[in-house]
Amino acid sequence: xxxxxxxxACQGSANDQVRFLADGPGRFRVLTPFGFDDGDxxxxxxxxxxxxxxxxxxxxxxMRLSYLLDDRALHxxxxxxxxxxxxSSFGLQxxxxxxxxxxxxxxxxxxxxxxxxxxxxxADIKLWTREIIHSTFLQDFGALLSDIVPESARQLGWHDPVxxxxxxxxxxCRVEAQDKPLFVFALPNEERISIATITLHQFRDWGLRxxxxxxxxxxxxxxxKVLARYSDIxxxxxxxxxxxxxxxxxxxxxxxxx
Amino acid sequence: MLxxxxxxxxRNHELQGTDGSAFRLILRQNDHNPLDFPAILAxxxxxxxxxxxxxxxxxxxxxxxxxxxxxxxxxxxHIHQATxxxxxxxxxxxxxAEQSARLASLWDALExxxxxxxxxxxxDAQTTFGFFGETDGx
Numbered sequence: 001x002x003x004x005x006x007x008x009a010c011q012g013s014a015n016d017q018v019r020f021l022a023d024g025p026g027r028f029r030v031l032t033p034f035g036f037d038d039g040d041x042x043x044x045x046x047x048x049x050x051x052x053x054x055x056x057x058x059x060x061x062x063m064r065l066s067y068l069l070d071d072r073a074l075h076x077x078x079x080x081x082x083x084x085x086x087x088s089s090f091g092l093q094x095x096x097x098x099x100x101x102x103x104x105x106x107x108x109x110x111x112x113x114x115x116x117x118x119x120x121x122x123a124d125i126k127l128w129t130r131e132i133i134h135s136t137f138l139q140d141f142g143a144l145l146s147d148i149v150p151e152s153a154r155q156l157g158w159h160d161p162v163x164x165x166x167x168x169x170x171x172x173c174r175v176e177a178q179d180k181p182l183f184v185f186a187l188p189n190e191e192r193i194s195i196a197t198i199t200l201h202q203f204r205d206w207g208l209r210x211x212x213x214x215x216x217x218x219x220x221x222x223x224x225k226v227l228a229r230y231s232d233i234x235x236x237x238x239x240x241x242x243x244x245x246x247x248x249x250x251x252x253x254x255x256x257x258x
Numbered sequence: 259m260l261x262x263x264x265x266x267x268x269r270n271h272e273l274q275g276t277d278g279s280a281f282r283l284i285l286r287q288n289d290h291n292p293l294d295f296p297a298i299l300a301x302x303x304x305x306x307x308x309x310x311x312x313x314x315x316x317x318x319x320x321x322x323x324x325x326x327x328x329x330x331x332x333x334x335x336h337i338h339q340a341t342x343x344x345x346x347x348x349x350x351x352x353x354x355a356e357q358s359a360r361l362a363s364l365w366d367a368l369e370x371x372x373x374x375x376x377x378x379x380x381x382d383a384q385t386t387f388g389f390f391g392e393t394d395g396x
Contacts, residue, residue, distance in 0.1 A: 029333075031321070036350075037349050038311075038338065038350035038352055038353045039322050039338075039349070039353040039354070039355060040320050041320055041321040041322065043319060043320045056290070059290045059294075060294065060319070062264060062265050062266070063265060063266040063288055066263065066266065066268055066286065067284055067286070067296075068309060071264070096264050097263070097264030097266060098265050098290055218307060240307040242309070243282065246272055247272065
């Protein structure tokens with residue numbers, strides 16, 4: 001049997017901690033000790049497709065990442081670069097959300113370890129996101145606004161062409177709304193918050209009509225005095241993006257449709 | 259109704275507790291393996307970008323290992339729950355799971371979650387949170 005041949009070859013080249021469990025015609029579960037911090041073990045399936053054999057995670061890794069990260073966050077910027085580099089380094093393919101690696105009898109054991117290493121490295125993007133969120137916040141902000149607001153209704157880096165030809169007071173994203181525009185500020189740190197505060201005061205002095213909206217990277221990390229000064233003039237705030245995507249969407253869409 | 263994504267279908271639903279606490283209901287169905295799904299109740303602490311999984315009703319598409327108890331769920335339906343001991347151990351807080359015969363599909367998992375986690379169904383509810391067909395504004 002071809003199946004027995006490849007499993008025998010795989011078992012021979014893998015170590016004792018890897019086992020194979022028949023799971024239907026041309027299909028084996030590969031049991032490894034590798035898993036995630038929540039105790040779930042990595043799915044590895046060895047399956048035949050036509051005349052070739054593949055290792056597959058059956059979509060487990062990307063589905064798990066989707067608990068925390070949406071498509072935009074996962075498949076753009078630095079995160080996407082890590083995924084692409086990892087796939088390339090280990091020879092894996094992303095087949096519409098399924099990680100696969102073609103293997104043969106001669107390299108199956110080695111392939112199992114390359115496959116698990118690559119899959120776990122991609123899964124670790126979840127941890128990396130928490131630690132290095134500063135480098136992705138502005139990407140996430142831009143992607144979110146692009147997703148919610150039609151291109152014709154948003155302008156990045158807007159400044160008042162009448163009062164401010166030198167562009168000293170800039171809005172991160174101006175959104176055209178029915179009543180008055182939304183001025184949306186990305187607020188990753190105290191410096192940006194202070195600049196946004198000064199900008200809003202200047203707009204008020206000029207008598208501009210607008211609705212301010214501030215989106216923090218992590219509001220809880222901001223000095224209370226800096227936060228209080230912004231709150232005095234920027235009445236609508238979101239404390240962070242993750243978990244607030246739908247609330248931000250609802251708020252902006254409410255103004256778009258008002 | 260679940261939305262089709264790469265390799266799976268999904269739905270998130272933001273919830274608010276009676277005391278104003280923020281929660282998220284997360285549903286996923288793997289396209290490649292019908293036995294692989296979770297229904298998750300996650301808590302969103304105020305002023306934080308963290309999402310803490312309190313309960314996770316998992317399919318039988320993968321094995322699970324309880325690191326502290328040295329027990330396993332081998333390709334069986336299982337229920338994760340947040341515990342203090344795993345939080346203190348540095349693992350994910352929902353790293354403890356027990357095998358369950360109460361669920362065999364994502365919709366079973368959702369029903370179990372609703373039953374276990376203090377949800378109150380509206381009196382006139384024919385369906386559950388819009389997941390079975392009607393929309394909730396999306």
